[in-house]
Amino acid sequence: MLGLTVFGIAVIEIWGAVPAGLALGLDPAAVWLVTAAGSLLGVGAVILAGEGVRRWIVRRRGSATAAGRGRLFRLWARYGVVGWGIASPLVFAPAMGTAIALALGAPPRRLLPWMVVGVLVWTSILVGVGVAGLTAIRAVR
Numbered sequence: 773m774l775g776l777t778v779f780g781i782a783v784i785e786i787w788g789a790v791p792a793g794l795a796l797g798l799d800p801a802a803v804w805l806v807t808a809a810g811s812l813l814g815v816g817a818v819i820l821a822g823e824g825v826r827r828w829i830v831r832r833r834g835s836a837t838a839a840g841r842g843r844l845f846r847l848w849a850r851y852g853v854v855g856w857g858i859a860s861p862l863v864f865a866p867a868m869g870t871a872i873a874l875a876l877g878a879p880p881r882r883l884l885p886w887m888v889v890g891v892l893v894w895t896s897i898l899v900g901v902g903v904a905g906l907t908a909i910r911a912v913r
């Protein structure tokens with residue numbers, strides 16, 4: 773049951789899922805697995821929704837983002853699919869980063885593998901840092 777809670781949080785946000793899983797006392801390997809699976813489910817759902825998500829983002833943010841103007845577009849132009857896929861899971865949350873990339877014109881088939889890499893890398897780093905922090909706290913006691 774606790775794993776499902778972490779999974780649900782991970783669909784939305786890695787930053788919330790990892791600390792929640794560790795705080796609930798789940799094994800770090802289980803936290804990593806459930807967080808990665810939940811995040812990848814969110815990414816996959818957004819990729820499958822594709823054009824509908826793109827239209828929704830353009831309606832909310834305006835056509836400047838999709839038309840090649842604005843701050844997000846400049847970041848996109850600078851780092852491309854690879855940089856966006858690796859960085860956005862941490863900065864925007866995986867599903868939202870995927871949605872923004874689609875709104876900016878990322879090809880879904882090219883974006884998906886880099887989002888997977890980003891999710892796996894950041895989940896690993898966050899679980900590692902969380903475990904190290906818990907170990908340090910226990911050592912001080």
